[in-house]
Amino acid sequence: MHHDATVFVVDDDQAMRTSLQWLIESTGMSVQTFESADAFLANHYPGRAGCLLLDVRMPGMSGLELQSYLAREGYRLPVILITGHGDVSMAVKAMKAGAFDFIEKPFHDEDLLDSIRNALDYDERHRASQATRAQIAMRLAELTPREHEVMAMVTDGKSNKEIAAALGVSAKTVEAHRARVMEKMRAGSLAELVRMALIAAPESTL
Structure with a gap:
């Protein structure tokens, strides 16, 4: 499970990066660490499977700013935010901005690993959903305008x-x-045709 996924760790604290890398790799998961948001952006490209473990407070671009930037640019990696200075308002802001989870230091190792596994599961489901939609879209493109009309009525x-x-x-x-x-x-x-029509619908959450 998650063989192609990578946990990307962004934290300016070298000791924390090393500790997190050791912890995550001990479970068999792949890890890449970065000392800043800029270093991550310079080495990352969209489309990679995994999740992002992100320190909230860092010199330069903060974790929340990086999260906002990725969302604007269309990056879909699930983001788990970590902070040693957490408060309720920051957690709410992070979650409203689309964070997958929010964890305060000090944390239990197993709690963090559970959050990472859940984020990777979510990413896997999301990618499968995207692949299914793309496949259905290709098939829909083969239909003539009249066939589109007939399909709409049949599935209705x-x-x-x-x-x-x-x-x-x-x-x-x-x-x-x-x-x-x-x-x-x-x-x-x-029934299968109806299911395809539902998946292809813009409001579908699959």
């Missing part, structure tokens, strides 16, 4: 007769369109 629960009446065509024509939709979407059943 309308019968062939209702679709034929709405489009001003014969039920036999609708059947032909429907068959091509099922084939192009690689759907083995109506």
